[in-house]
Amino acid sequence: MLAELSIKDFAIIEEVSISFREGLTVLTGETGAGKSIIIDAIQLLTGGRGSAEYVRYGTKKAEIEGLFFVDNNLHKVYEKAENFGVEISEDGMLVLNRTISANGKSICRVNGKLVTLAILKEFGSTLIDIHTQHETQSLMDVDRHIELLDLYDQDKIPQAKHDYNDLYKQFESLKKRHKELSENEQEMAQRLDLLEFQYNELQEANLSPGEDEQLTEQRNQLANFERIYKSLNDAYYALHGEQKALDWLSLSLSSLENSSEYDDDISKKAEELSNHYYMVEELSYELRNKLDSLEFNEEELDSIESRLNEINRLKKKYGQSVDEIIELTAKIEEEIDQIKYKDTHLEKLETDMKEKAEDVALEGKHLHDLRIHAADHLRKAIQEELKDLYLEKAAFDVDFDKVQGTDKDPVVNSQHVKMGPNGYDQVKFMITTNPGEPLKDIHKVASGGELSRIMLALKRIFSKHQGVTSVIFDEVDTGVSGRVAQAIAEKIHGISSASQVLCISHLPQVAAMADTHLYIRKEVEEDRTKTIVEELSVHSKVEELSRMISGAELTETTKVHAKELLDLADKFKQHA
Numbered sequence: 001m002l003a004e005l006s007i008k009d010f011a012i013i014e015e016v017s018i019s020f021r022e023g024l025t026v027l028t029g030e031t032g033a034g035k036s037i038i039i040d041a042i043q044l045l046t047g048g049r050g051s052a053e054y055v056r057y058g059t060k061k062a063e064i065e066g067l068f069f070v071d072n073n074l075h076k077v078y079e080k081a082e083n084f085g086v087e088i089s090e091d092g093m094l095v096l097n098r099t100i101s102a103n104g105k106s107i108c109r110v111n112g113k114l115v116t117l118a119i120l121k122e123f124g125s126t127l128i129d130i131h132t133q134h135e136t137q138s139l140m141d142v143d144r145h146i147e148l149l150d151l152y153d154q155d156k157i158p159q160a161k162h163d164y165n166d167l168y169k170q171f172e173s174l175k176k177r178h179k180e181l182s183e184n185e186q187e188m189a190q191r192l193d194l195l196e197f198q199y200n201e202l203q204e205a206n207l208s209p210g211e212d213e214q215l216t217e218q219r220n221q222l223a224n225f226e227r228i229y230k231s232l233n234d235a236y237y238a239l240h241g242e243q244k245a246l247d248w249l250s251l252s253l254s255s256l257e258n259s260s261e262y263d264d265d266i267s268k269k270a271e272e273l274s275n276h277y278y279m280v281e282e283l284s285y286e287l288r289n290k291l292d293s294l295e296f297n298e299e300e301l302d303s304i305e306s307r308l309n310e311i312n313r314l315k316k317k318y319g320q321s322v323d324e325i326i327e328l329t330a331k332i333e334e335e336i337d338q339i340k341y342k343d344t345h346l347e348k349l350e351t352d353m354k355e356k357a358e359d360v361a362l363e364g365k366h367l368h369d370l371r372i373h374a375a376d377h378l379r380k381a382i383q384e385e386l387k388d389l390y391l392e393k394a395a396f397d398v399d400f401d402k403v404q405g406t407d408k409d410p411v412v413n414s415q416h417v418k419m420g421p422n423g424y425d426q427v428k429f430m431i432t433t434n435p436g437e438p439l440k441d442i443h444k445v446a447s448g449g450e451l452s453r454i455m456l457a458l459k460r461i462f463s464k465h466q467g468v469t470s471v472i473f474d475e476v477d478t479g480v481s482g483r484v485a486q487a488i489a490e491k492i493h494g495i496s497s498a499s500q501v502l503c504i505s506h507l508p509q510v511a512a513m514a515d516t517h518l519y520i521r522k523e524v525e526e527d528r529t530k531t532i533v534e535e536l537s538v539h540s541k542v543e544e545l546s547r548m549i550s551g552a553e554l555t556e557t558t559k560v561h562a563k564e565l566l567d568l569a570d571k572f573k574q575h576a
C-alpha cells in the first residue's frame with residue numbers, strides 16, 4: 001500500500017505530506033483546489049511523462065516521494081527489484097522518488113538507487129493502477145485482455161501456459177535453424193569457409209581443458225622460483241636442526257611425559273602434544289621433499305610464456321577461457337557438419353519441426369479450452385456486476401479469434417494457425433449496453449457514465465488478481481447520480497477489500513463510503529496560492545457531504561441527508 005506521499009513545489013502545491021491508510025480513501029474539495037494535481041504527482045512518481053511546467057513558479061525543482069509497504073514477498077515488485085539490483089528491506093518498505101528540474105530534466109530513484117524513467121515505470125506499474133476519466137483505462141486495452149482472462153483462472157491456466165511456452169520456444173528454435181540452413185548457397189559457402197578456417201586454427205592449437213589455468217600456475221612458480229625456494233628453505237630449517245622448532249617440541253613433550261603418570265590431565269595434554277609433534281615432523285619432511293623437487297628451467301619458462309601468449313590470442317577471438325574455446329570448437333564442428341550435409345539435416349529438422357508442431361498445437365488447444373471455460377465463468381461474473389450497477393440489459397462476452405498461419409505453422413482443427421508466446425488465441429472483450437444492438441469492442445460502445453460502470457465491474461472482478469497494492473480512481477463516477485451513484489460507491493468500496501483505493505469524487509454517496517476522508521482546499525498566503533490537505537472528523541464529514549449534496553448553502557435538511565448517507569454506508573460496511 002501507499003503509506004506516505006510527499007510533494008514539494010509541484011504546480012500550485014508548495015509542500016504537502018499525506019499519510020494514507022488501508023481501505024478506501026476519498027479526496028474531495030472544490031474544483032481547482034488541487035485534487036487532480038495530487039493524482040498527477042502520483043502518476044509522475046510511477047513513471048508518467050513529466051515536464052518543466054509541473055515545477056512551481058519561481059522554484060528550481062519539483063520533488064515527489066512515495067513510501068510503499070509490500071508485505072507479500074511473492075509480489076511482482078520483488079522480481080523487479082531483483083532484476084534491477086534494488087534492495088527491499090525486510091519489512092517490505094519501498095521508496096520511489098522523482099525530481100523534475102526547472103529545465104525539464106528528471107532524476108528517478110528507487111530505495112535510493114538511481115534508475116531510468118523506464119525502470120521507475122516498471123516499478124510503478126506493479127504498485128499502482130490509476131484510472132482517470134479521460135485516459136484509456138488499462139482494462140479497456142485490447143492487448144491486455146488475454147492477460148486479464150488468464151489472471152482470472154489462477155488454478156490451471158498458469159501451468160498450462162508454462163508448459164505451452166516451453167514447447168513454443170523449442171519449436172521457434174527449430175524454425176530459426178531451418179531458416180538459417182535454407183539460406184542461399186553463396187551465403188552458406190561463405191559461412192562454411194569462415195567456420196573451416198576457425199576450426200582448423202583451433203584444432204592446430206590442440207588445447208586441453210583447464211590448460212590456461214595450469215600454465216599460469218606453472219609460470220608463476222618458475223617466475224618466482226627464488227622467492228619460493230627461499231620460503232621453503234627458511235620454513236624447513238626453522239623446524240629442523242639443533243635448537244629449532246622440532247627440538248623444542250620434543251623437549252616440551254619429554255617434560256610432560258615425565259609427570260603424566262601422576263596426573264590424567266597432563267597425560268592427555270602429553271598425548272595431544274605428541275600428535276601435533278608427529279604432524280609437524282611429517283610436514284617438515286614434505287617441505288624437504290618439495291625443496292628437493294624444485295628445479296629452475298629457463299627454457300621451460302620461455303615455452304610456457306609462448307604457449308600462454310598463443311592461448312591469450314585465441315581468447316581474444318573465441319572466448320574468455322580455454323574451456324569456452326573447446327566448447328565453441330565443438331559447436332563449430334557441428335555447424336560445419338550441418339552445412340556440408342545440409343540436405344540431410346534439413347530433412348531431420350523438418351521431421352523434428354513437424355513433431356514439435358503437433359506438440360505445440362496440442363498444448364495450444366489445451367490452453368484455448370481452459371480459456372473458453374474461464375471466459376464462460378468471467379462472462380457470468382461480469383454480467384452479475386453490471387446488473388448490480390443497473391446495466392442489467394447490457395451483455396458482455398469474450399471474443400476469440402486466431403491468425404491464419406503458413407504451412408510451416410502448427411495445425412489446429414485442420415487449419416494452420418500463427419502461434420505466439422500466449423498461444424494462438426486473440427482475445428477481445430465485447431459488450432453492448434442496448435438490447436438488439438450487436439456486441440462491439442468494449443471501448444467503442446459505452447457512453448461516459450456507462451463506461452465508468454463497465455470499468456468498475458471489470459475492476460471489481462480483476463482487482464484481486466492483478467496484484468497492485470493501490471488503485472486510484474480520478475472522477476470515474478462523472479455522469480451518474482441517484483441509485484447508480486450508490487451502486488458505484490458500493491463497488492468502489494468492494495474493490496478496497498482487495499487493494500488500497502484512493503478516489504477523487506464529487507458524489508456524496510462515494511464520499512460517505514470512505515474509510516478515510518481527505519479534504520483538499522487552497523488558500524492564498526503572501527499573494528501565492530497553496531494547497532492544503534486535511535483529514536475530516538465525523539462532524540466535518542457531515543458538513544462536507546452537505547456541501548456536496550446542496551452545492552453551496554448548508555441547511556438542516558442537507559445535514560440530515562448527509563448523516564443518513566453516513567449511516568447507510570456504515571450499515572453496508574458491517575454487512576459487506
